[in-house]
Amino acid sequence: MSAAADLVTIPARRGKAARVRKGQHVRVVNTHGTQVVDTWAVCATDPAEWMSMEASRAWFLKLRAAVGDTFLTNQRRPILTLVEDTSGICHDTLMAACDLPRYRLLGVEGHHDNCRDNLHAALRELGLTIAATPSPLNLFMNIPWTPEGALSWGEPVSTPGSHARFRAEMDLVIAFSACPQDILPINGRAGVIRDAHFAVE
């Protein structure tokens, strides 16, 4: 069976979740090279235990993970390890998932797809609800910092078909959102939102 046959689509502007067993790998493919994928992981046996960017930074002591680094839950347990990356390893840990109030601040009236709603909808499809919106791991999202600590919304550095691969360190539910941010340049200056793909291997 080809690897491509196992690829699951994360539809443009939408979310998708899947169950993953400890030891399995999750490969996230930036199919078109410019698409940010907000990513969360929740413990399969406790919906109050989830991957925590603030606990992870305190563990690997970096603003961005490198290959070999392990993300921790809010109970400080290993949940995902970045084991391979062909995308430039430019994954943001600093920024909240976009949400409707965020688009209001950006001048949007009426509905706008957003990663927060996508997360909770994707989890609901698996019968799961969580009590808050954890800070996401923003795959392929380029948020540069200056020595003085200024942040900015960069354009992607990843290339079409590049990927990040994670090892699951516990049984978990992984959730993705193909970020619908079409106002800031994080999904490329053209603001075109594309699908992405993943495989559980």
Place this chain on the structure above:
Amino acid sequence: MSAAADLVTIPARRGKAARVRKGQHVRVVNTHGTQVVDTWAVCATDPAEWMSMEASRAWFLKLRAAVGDTFLTNQRRPILTLVEDTSGICHDTLMAACDLPRYRLLGVEGHHDNCRDNLHAALRELGLTIAATPSPLNLFMNIPWTPEGALSWGEPVSTPGSHARFRAEMDLVIAFSACPQDILPINGRAGVIRDAHFAVE
């Protein structure tokens, strides 16, 4: 009435919370100069709306707030503005509050005071419970970064009696913990945990 008469103690290794009205100021005093104070703010009318470091960074676009910067809630509403600072303005937004599993990873067996428990205990004293532990604003905590994004546990740069002053942008509950971290050097190399003080003005 002197300002000192209004000071409330945040006991060493413990938490303390207080109600604050929109427009009031909260002055947090680093009485001994070396004490990190983990700080949270929760909307007075909705215990699911709280100050969010990830939403705040996305708003003021800095790793650390400067004077004049406003922190946002997880609903992207202004909650606290840093209006004055005599402490060196070195307040971390990146690191999780310490918790018992964190002390396990640092080799502690048995009980250790921790900021997560202090937060929830302080809120309980006001009859409030929240569904998760938000990433805190770590006042007076020095977490330097390198151009490559490496983080480290720095020693405080603040001086005895220095303070940070915030304006409340909504009715809120503020909660503090005089961080009991006595293993890492964030409260000074001696690892002595001290009290701190605050005033609602």
